[in-house]
Amino acid sequence: MTETDAPYRSDMASSVSTSSHLVVVGAGMVAHRFLESLRAREGAERLTITVIGEEDAAPYDRVGLTSFFSAASADELSLSPEPLDGIRFLRGERAVRIDREARTVTTDAGSTVRYDELVLATGSYAAELAVEGYRLAGVFVYRTLDDVRGIREWIAQRSQALGRPLRGAVIGGGLLGLEAAGALDGLGVGVTIVQSSNRLLSAQVDDAGGEALRRLIEQRGLDVRTNSRTTELAADAAGRVAGLRFDDLSTLDADIVIFSVGVRPRDELARAAGLEVAPRGGVVIDDGCRTSDPAIWAIGEVAAVDGQCFGLVAPGYSMAEVAADRLAGGDAVFPGADLSTKLKLSGVEVASFGDAFGATPGSLDVVYADPIAGVYKKLVLSDDAKTLLGGILVGDASNYSSLRPLLGAELGADPSAYLLPSDVEAPTGELPDAAVVCSCNNVAAHSIRSAVTEEGCTDVAGVKACTRAGAACGSCVPLVKKLVNAELAKAGRTVSTALCEHFPLSRAQLFDAVRITGLRSFSEILERHGSGGRGCDLCKPAVASILASLGNVHPLDGENATLQDTNDHVMANLQRDGSYSVVPRIPGGEITPEGLVVIGEVARDFGLYTKITGGQRIDLFGARLEQLPDIWRRLVDAGFESGHAYGKSLRTVKSCVGSTWCRYGVQDSVKLAIDLELRYRGLRSPHKFKMGVSGCARECAEARGKDVGVIATEKGWNLYVGGNGGFTPRHAQLLAEDLDTETLIRTIDRFVLYYVRTADRLQRTAPWVEELEGGIDGLRDVVLNDSLGIAEDLDEAMARHVDTYRDEWKATLEDPEKLARFASFVNAPRTPDPSLAYVEERGQRRPATDAERSSGISNGGVASGAITIAGPTLEVVRS
């Protein structure tokens, strides 16, 4: 049994005794949030937790249900599995009875679970109108994954049978109704939204807003019928829904009907157990989320506060946090529901917040309406026109995130400024401390500010961990970032450049120190320049990289081997299942047919998955630790060497075919690419770096997307630096024009080494150039005009690198001590990791997913036919 199978236990604080058993009924979004919050709390452990959920699915994002229509699988809606890890989860079982005397919950599958504390998070169900025909085939509600699956299947089946696009009706024009209508529209159904009141979203927007919304929705090809009460659903001869009849006796044809006329709390369990329920449904809770039974809590849509249930996720999350805090011994209080809403429906933005209808006595409306652009905005202000009380935004809700936190606060600017079209910049008044920035987790501006000033957070990630602001839906992250930066600037604080707790120096400072003192072992460097301890995963690889840059030491030589990340340690790239990938160097992307055959044979014989990389070489996946030396022996024998795909070092020099073949090429780009790749191979640097060479201005090698890009001209080469793809793509900037080959290479030498010596850990060339004094011009001065007087030193250092380069894999194969590091197990050096499992896909193997593994293992403990545990070890010895 692995740890994750065991019930989750550890040290729990105050209010819960050591053997306490917590049962949660319901496994939706609110239950998920509750578990996540509870388990992240200090000492919220030593609780045994059982979750009972009637749906077959693990918790999923119900708010994102519509995206399931376009999503490939339900997995994309799944919430993080972590809060349920190690918890007993009775999935697909419905709780049918609570015995409050015995403190047990019984399920429809016959399980009886004892509880000390019980949390009801049973949610609600979609209401249906009791009209004639509401049980016909083709009539749906819109609530669960199963509903959505049913809708999708019905549409596929009926449109095929009828041979035409379907007509559909959505009954109910509230938030969910608009969602459902958008989903049907996306599936090619001609949609009519049927609303009994006089406008859409009648709970969120006023008449004028409803009118603007209606126009926007009709512009998108959906029909809207307001003031229409459905009296009957008509059937065809086969008992399928065929149309609607209204109270004015008019009719509407429909092949599919979706009811979205509101939700009702699932309080039947609580009722039967005799808990107090509200007159209009819902389990009555106090402001600590406790029901009339002190051992039972209720959160989310099933809970009623002052007689009211809330069908939105934000108040549910808020209750989840309160209940979690209470169970962990706190005294949090439900602050009241934030019913602010923002939604985007097939491109139509709508937001409603605070006192949107101006119910406060004496309140004033400031309205901006542009029927041509389809925009309606209204702010509700206090009678002195200073304090923001609420608002409605239709057609353009871009100011929602800056307005909502100002609820109850003085606007501090002319209100009309917030209502002008969004290309007019909104005022950026200072947020009041009490303003709620993150409404999912109820975090005020004050908490974010003090996370910076008191707790020492220096970035959004830190603040997120500290306050949970921005950890749920993420929509407030830009605002959080703005607050954090403002606080840092106010404090005049510069972010520490120390590598980690072991070194007070930045990487560049440490590089200089090591270069000058000439120390060559980590222990010596730590003793001289460090502040105690034994290093960590931040400083060790940084020191290894510095030592390698200074002297081409083998990554596995002596103490150096203890500094390497696993990739550098085994000279391969770790993949998600713990196997590695192997990339032989193919300089400039040029390879002989014989070379291709060898790579193909190695891949075939070791059962490796092969893929061509973006850098014009071949990646071989699925190699096990103990196989790496065997694989490399074959590759080295055939003349291949390490491609350093695992290192913070030069990766590839990509090239186009150049003047030797291409009709347009003006220089031999392949030859230059090969020369550059062989020159800089193995050079360790603060971050990986790539180069590209194009043989003419057509730029087929995409050289300007590389750290170093060279483009041929009639007279020589243009040199560009500081480009990259990845998370923040950058185009390289022109450093020098029309260089001859010798000058070009000398300039690249200096650029690369200057970068290696002075950049921060994991800083790519683009931000490094940006931060250099004088930027690209300053850089040009250093590498072309030697403004710092270091050029000679850099040139010598590069000559040393070129002279001392040796292939790391060849050296490893020649040294039995280094080879000993590739044992899979210290007591079984050649035994494959038994947890590896693969399935075949498109003629190659790939790691089995968790689902495939469990289905393989449920097959009587033996892997099913599709799964190969640890794969074939068919090393074919060739004569």
Add this chain to the structure above:
Amino acid sequence: MIAVCGLNDLLPERGAAALVGDEQVALFRTLDGDVYAVQQQDPYSGAHVLSRGIVGSRGEAPTVASPMYKQVFDLRTGECLDPQGRIPRRLRTWQVEVRAGQVYLGEAR
């Protein structure tokens, strides 16, 4: 207690995996010669890779950083010292004894 390997089979400040029955265990030897044993499975990725992480220290605690997503664990207790923004997960640990140059594993804790 089960004999697993010789002390000299373990390199200082580098981990090694051991197969104990069906169980994969990650062994670590610090510079001071202490030996620690924790589960080899990384709780965040599910892959059996913890022995391949970087060994170091956080304050007084000897640590390993998962090679997969860089969570840092206290080798003595299995406690997660840096969950990288995820929920802290504790590693199982084993009692270890070194006698006459042999490393023995005891009960899982």
